[in-house]
Amino acid sequence: MRILDLGSRTLRRRDILALIGGGAAAAAVGLPALAQEPKKGGVLKVAAPANPSSLDPATGGAGSDHSILWTIYDTLVEWDYDTLKPRPGMAKWSYPNPTTMVIDITPGIQFHDGTAMDAEAVKFNLDRNRSDQRSNIKSDLASIESIEVTSPLQVTLKLKSPDTSLPAILSDRAGMMVSPTNIKALGNETDRKPVGAGPWKFVRWNDNEIIVVARHENYWRKGRPYLDGIEFNIITENATALRSVVAGQNDMAFQLPARLKPVIERAKDLTMVSSPTLYCIQVYFNYARAPLDNLKVRQAINFAFDRDTFVKAALSGLGESARMTLPSSHWAFNKDVAGTYPHDPEKAKKLLAEAGYKDGLELTIGGYTDQDSVRRGEVIQDQLGKVGIRLKFTRGTIAEISAQFFAQEKKFDLLVSAWTGRPDPSMTYGLGFDKGAYYNAGRTADPELSKLILESRVSEDLAKRAEVFARIQRITVEQALSAPLAFQFELDALSSKVKGFKPNLLGKPKFEYISLA
Secondary structure, three states, X not given: OEEEEOOOHXXXXXXXXXXXXXXXXXXXXOOHHHHOOOOOOOEEEEEEXXXXXXXXXXXXXXXXXXXXXXXXXXXXXXXXXXXXXXXXXXXXXXXXEOOEEEEEEOOOOEOOOOOEOOHHHHHXXXXXXXXXXXXXXXXXXXXXXXXXXXXXXXXXXXXXXXXXXXXXXXXXXXXEOOXXXXXXXXXXXXXXXXXXXXXXXXXXXXXXXXXXXXXXXXOOOOOOOOOOXXXXXXXXXXXXXXXXXXXXXXXXXXXXXXXXXXXXXXXXXXXXXXXXXXXXXXXXXOOXXXXXXXXXXXXXXXXXXXXXXXXXXXXXXXXXXXXXXXXXXXXXXXXXXXXXXXXXXXXXXXXXXHOOOOOOEXXXXXXXXXXXXXXXXXXXXXXXXXXXXXXXXXXEOHHHHHHHHHOOOOOOOEEEEEEOOOOOHHHHHHHHHOOOOOOOOOOOOOXXXXXXXXXXXXXXXXXHHHHHHHHHHHHHHHOXXXXXXXXXXEEEEEEOOEEOOOOOOOOOOOOOOOEEO
16 A cells, blocks of 8 residues: 655645645655556546536536536646646736736637637636626626637736736636537536536536546647546445445545545555645534624634544544634735634633523534534534534535525525635635625625725735735634634545546646556
């Protein structure tokens, strides 16, 4: 069994840490598998932890979708695995002035249906992403005033205000280009019948069972992909997923819980990868309605949590206590507000009494059905119960429960889930806390917070941006807009025949470099 434990990389890669902090995948560079010429062919079988919410990047709502989406869709901009620093993808970008962004598209790219991936296609996608009624990523592109095709392979964006986060934004869902032909022909059916320009094309999706993709023969990167195809077998129970890899039924399982680390270590023919990520387990609040519209109730919940104990009990110690939605090693982390909510049950009880709940209160909460989510829920229930907060759980799949909380239904007061991370922190705060953002169940926001989120995108200087994020974090933490609990480390198990896998700081696997021995 080969172990790639990348948890200590921040001590070895201070140059990367200075840029972004954390450098999650730095030590993966130079893996033995990358030293040899990758073998082409074969179908990779992956145990995937969740059924997707949608296979249309604009309409989906679950962070767990990304690893599947990246097989079907390439992005205009990509990021470095080690640092999440943006780099050219299907396009290059430039800023002729602070409020103009020019996107130059690589020639010769085709969607899986033969449609040209040109300037008209990019304009179609960006217009759709920022204005379509079903789009969940409108806030990502809120800084765009207008989009103009300025040549067959060039698009020019006029911005309402300077926005240096756009390259990172276009490395995520907003930069995943879908075929305009497919959208116009199928409409909402593209959620389940996607056409992109990525290395693999969609074959089939059997709900909660399997998703199959096959090689895009006209892929624009010559010689890639290495794999003929990928089968994502949906296995929501992590232990079952790992057993399937041990038994040889699947080649890889990812985002495994720490409790399974000993099982991987005992296996003879598996490679284990462990690496820090931005994956933040937290309790989301719907603070647009009672009782969570009361600041003291939200603050009480935060004081009630013993985060260090949560990491030990729920993550077997393989993680970091979360004081905000960025880890302590991140360049935008603000240590001045990190100590706002020490574990203080008596303070929590006092705040509840002041809010009119001296005898406690009952809250509804959404959670997921897998063993580890249930365990996290039990720890949360125990800690909140000690201050008089009683939880009434509703559990289901990630896609079901997330939609019930974030979409139109707004079914629960709370949701225990995760923020799976984004390449730029302005995306984290914009998507999670800004007015109207999908992951802000209350849809409301302090005007000052919205202003600061825009301000965080003005400068390219990290020090200046960090100053703005410090103010953003003070608002989100002091107003207790969520209850972050822990950053979960990545834990993956790979068959010995899987070569070239590289983890990344987001903790969401990409498969572009993988080959099979």
